[in-house]
Amino acid sequence: MAGATLKDIAREANVSIASASRAINGLDNVADDVKQRVLEIAKRLRYVPHGGARSLVMSRTNTIGVLLPDIYGEFFAEIIRGIDVAARARGLHLLVSGSHGNPDEALSIMRAMGGRVDGLLVMSPFVESHDLASALPLNLPVVTIASQIGAGRGGISVDNFGGGVTAARHLCEQGCRRPALISGPSRNFEAEERRRGFLSVFDGEPPPVFEGDFTEESGYSGAKSFLTLAERPDGIFAANDMMAVGCLLALREAGVSVPEDIAVVGFDDIPIARFTSPPLTTLRVGVFDLGRRGLEMLVATLEGEDETTTQGIIVAPELVRRESSRHK
Template sequence: MSEPKRPSGKPATINDIARLAEVSKKTVSRVINNSPFVKEDTRRRVEAVIAEHGYSPDPQARGLAFRRSFLVGMIYDNPSPNYVVNMQQGVLDAVRGAGLELVVHPCNRASDRFLDEVRSFIVRQKLFGVILPPSVSEDDRVVQILKAADCPYVRIASVSLDVPECMVVTHDSRGAARAARHLAELGHRRIAFISGPDSFRSSHERGRGFQDGLAEHGLKLDPAYVRKGAYTFESGVEAAAELLALPEPPTAIFAGNDEMAIGVMKAARDAGMDVPGDLSIVGFDDLPMASRVWPNLTTVRLPIRDMGRMAAEKLTAGLHGLDAATMIQPEVDPSLVVRDSTTGPRP
């Protein structure tokens, strides 16, 4: 029996590759998308046929077939550029191997046009799916827009807000409790907290966890030592300046993210204080800058790049024959990274 041939003079199609390799179109698609659920000898046979006939998937044809583009969207409203860049890198780690590209959409949740702009972005791009970092992930109105557009999504949030296949949970309260225990065990009693904005669920979870950690050591967070920040460097400077001007200033400050913690460092230097001799400082996130400032910042580590990768892997699980609900890591556990910005209080 002679070997099946494809029409000469025409580019090979996925049907040609499937026929010549004697497999189904679905198997060819899985090989193209690097699915682990293909036998090695089958993969080699299909790849050999693809190479022989110079086949490459047509993105437009694929998009028409799925009635979507091959773009993954990331919709965010976050004042920390370092957080956003790390998240993007994680998403790219996952989508590059799946034949997808990332398109980002910064937004302002306080804007009157926020929802209209999100809806327009989703419909206009015909997105394959969407990654929602905090705090957009916490907005159920955005999720309803995505559901109405039949657009898959994955939310990253400090608590579970959705079904497992649509969630990466970061458990921010656990990390904040570890920060509180660290300061209490060093002997600090005048401990201050600079929160993030009220519009972020993470701000509330970090505050709650911090108070729980203090309570384990018989301590309470004095309202006089609480200030509200905005997850920005400038708000950290301003809040810390107020705290350090108190008649009895705190000996330790826990800032709700690293950007604010580094602002606290500046305020301490401006006040002529030594860190950590006069003031211990703890941040949250463990952004790259935390190990590059002096003294190196003690902080709670959230693996932000990994979180972006995990969310994208859940979104693209179907391309690889995986079950997003059970086969992709559903959560992360924040850890405390002790560096040089914390020590016991002076006698």
């Protein structure tokens, strides 16, 4: 029988539609013999439960909400890919949206997702993001990724300060005496921590800083700006790989050799970092794994696992040495 309905199952099993639904959804308030009879008939008739109806019975939507600052570029593509792989392995669906760095837009999105998702993964690293916690529904499980919300039982954060320190020390070890920084936007907590860590290594006159916005264009502009200085840098730390890609292009167009004239270091280790010219030295944070682990942490919360399994995780960036910084 093709296209069998729950009503068909109930009629053939000689039970009510409600009893057939409870049996198919594995609920306890149905007799064992009824459950067995209903399941056998459902199998024989090749019955496929309706996802929406099933979610109402089980009080679950089998959908996870994902809120990111943006959905453009390799970094966010890798985050989403990690979340998606982990979600598909568990039969879950994703509802993805970007806030474009606007806390008001993020608030509107989270309210819109209420009742449509079982839990929420949020990445909102902007300094105003802590205000979002008070707007979240109390019964909506939330796991944060590199955010300042702190609204969930668990979260994943990156040691951005330590990463900035590592980048600065690496340039110094490569013999760079005039380092410079292309930072992320000042409203971004992660960017500020990378800036703070990088500058903490140097005594006296601080290195020159160009404030970018994590895009290739701002990395390109930052490198162009440094090249106009009376003493141009001999090492540049771009606070994410996309800005480093733009930086490399600007240096190549200006006839500057990397790393012989200027060493370049990025942050994130997105897939393209291995294929730049020259290949980019960077701080690896495991972008794919940030998404995957975030989803797994949220699922653990949804399934009521012990709180020790959903405590926060701090990721320490790992220096990946490639040709762009071999300055000596």
